[in-house]
Amino acid sequence: MADTKYDVIVLGSGPGGYVAAIRCAQLGLKTAIVERELLGGICLNWGCIPTKALLRSAEILHYAQHAKDYGLKIAGAIEADLEAVVKRSRGVAKQLNQGVTHLMKKNKIAVHMGEGTLTGPTSLTVKGDKGEEKLTAKHVIVATGARARDLPFAPADGERVWTYRHAMTPKEMPTKLLVIGSGAIGIEFASFYNDMGVDVTVVEMLDRVVPVEDADISAFLEKRLTKQGMTIMTGAGVEDLKVTDKGVKAKIKDSKGKANETEFSHCITAIGIVPNTENVGLDKLVEMDRGFIQIDDYGRTKSKGLWAIGDCTPGPWLAHKASHEGVTTAEAIAKELGNKEVHPHPLDRANIPGCTYCRPQIASVGLTEAKAKEAGHEIKAGTFPFIGNGKAIALGEAEGFVKTVFDAKTGELLGAHMIGAEVTEMIQGFVVGKTLETTEAELMQTVFPHPTISESMHESVLASYGRALHI
Template structure:
């Protein structure tokens, strides 16, 4: 008979849940995790990681098709084997799932597979293959994540109307694809299927794609994706979808209010998420806003002993935010249980980076220029184009830029926004800078290695103060 009493039980094993469990175990707490499907959650199995494997395949295909730009000849015709591409992606996901399984064993975390339902702030039942278990703990962390939001008039069917899950293991290759929504998920799949040869149309109801990004980034990306052959419709909305065995007919109202009907082979719906907070016993235990659990800076809910982290709580809904919240909650719990020497801090949302792995990549942290002005800052902003960067030109990746936004009075770094090759790997430099409360002075005095694309980060800071050297 498995143990049923713990110091901490974590409900959900995504990047928030499993990291929280590991940190609890490291701090000497007797810890269990409850998971209804796959260890690692959506991120490892159906989200962040396997999508990057798909996008890597598309990137390699793109490079092969443009081999002539690098003085190389490809003797054979380049074809995408969708089944093999998906198989590689699933292999990556499986490897990472097994890695989390290993981490649970290494840290002596009890794993209860099954559907968990809270019976109180610190107790729950788990219905699994071997029947029902009753578990209790001194503290419970809810990390149940979220799922894709459906269109009210056309629910995903896995055949013609897809969410991200079907888009990752497609039954067939779309010929003409409609992507509804241009956030990170929508744009990443639009980029992947466009590179794989589909005719892609993106419909976004707001006036620009990737609307959380700086306006300059949105404008650059739209121009670049259009050049790649995508159709981008902003200020537009899908009013109706008629689904048949052969495809979907979409009624789309454009920015001018004109309604037209277009046929597509498939449709991906990427219009946001719904938190997984219903039907698990939370109703009287927590406060919710549109289904999202309301928490304090450490992850506490209104019920003593009950905590929540990740995508089932207010955004941004990002894996790295969930992991950080998991560590914070674990250390706050250990402190409450009497462990000395820990000093957990509430998460500063201004320092959470966002990355979108389309082609070209996008990465950002902090305030856009527009938001900084709205917040009352007098700003200094500068942009440096990759065409002025030697490494970017040598790589054949000279399209893109880095933009930085500073408070004109104090020199505080308010935000950084990048689009182009490898920017998702470079943004962390600005994230560290913001976390250390840097100003332009420290960034200007930092020596950046040459030749690297990261030099454009330095130049954008210089450009903000009229001192750029290479433009």
């Protein structure tokens, strides 16, 4: 019979859960993980990774269609094979799922597949193919994640009204697509389908797209997406959505308060998430706010021995935040169990980067210019455009910029914001800088390699102090 007593049981195997389990195992704790669906959770199987595979296909299609801009000729028609694009994306997800399976075996983590329900702070039942198992542990980590929020008047049906999950494995290519919500998920799918040749309309309730980003980034992105052929409606709302035989009829109220009914072949709803905290047995064990489990800086809930991490806890709801929390919580548990070698540090939310993989890409960390002013900082901010960067011009990717925000009195880097080619790879330079509590002085003294797009990071720091060299 399989073991039923552990030091730690992790409920959920997404990027928070499986990383927490690995760290627990590394620290010598007897660890189990409970998963109802697929190891790797949403991120690996239905989120971050397979969407990047889809977006890469769209990017290659875009380059192929613009081959003449690079002095190249491609004979014959260039077209997308939707089935093959989706098949490649699913293959990438499968490879990573198998990778997590291997990591569980390598770290001797017991995997219990099935629906886990807490029966107390440190005990749970698992209903799976083997029937019902009763498991106990000294500590339990809840990492149950979240799911897409439905429109109250038009729940997703997988046929005409999609969530991100349906949008990743479409049965057919939309002809005219409505995307409701312009956060990272909405804008990435809008970008993918637009590049695949679909007529795309984005409706955003707030007054600008990607509303959590710096206002300059939002304005630049809206111009680029409009130029690419998208219809962007900000300060607008979908008041009603009716599914028909041919598609959906949407009643959209624009920013001037005028409502019109428009027909689309399909609709993607990307209006936020709902935590998976119902029917898990949490009701009397934890405090919740709108379904999100309330925790301290190390992941503790109000019940001794019960911890929570990731998307079922307060935001930002990002995979890398969940993974980081997983490590912190694992180390805090090891410390409680007597390990004197571990020194867990709470997560500093100011240093969590955000990335959106549309075309052009967006990446940021820290405070926007507006938020820095709101917080009472006297600031110095500077922007450097990619058009002043040799590598960006050589790549044919001269659309974009880097913006940095500093505290005028101390020189502390408060925030960095980028839009353009490969900025999701570059942002980590500023994240490291912020984590090391850098000022403009260290960044100015840093030697950036030439020719790279990253030189625009250096130039934006110089621009903040009126010292930019190439504009």
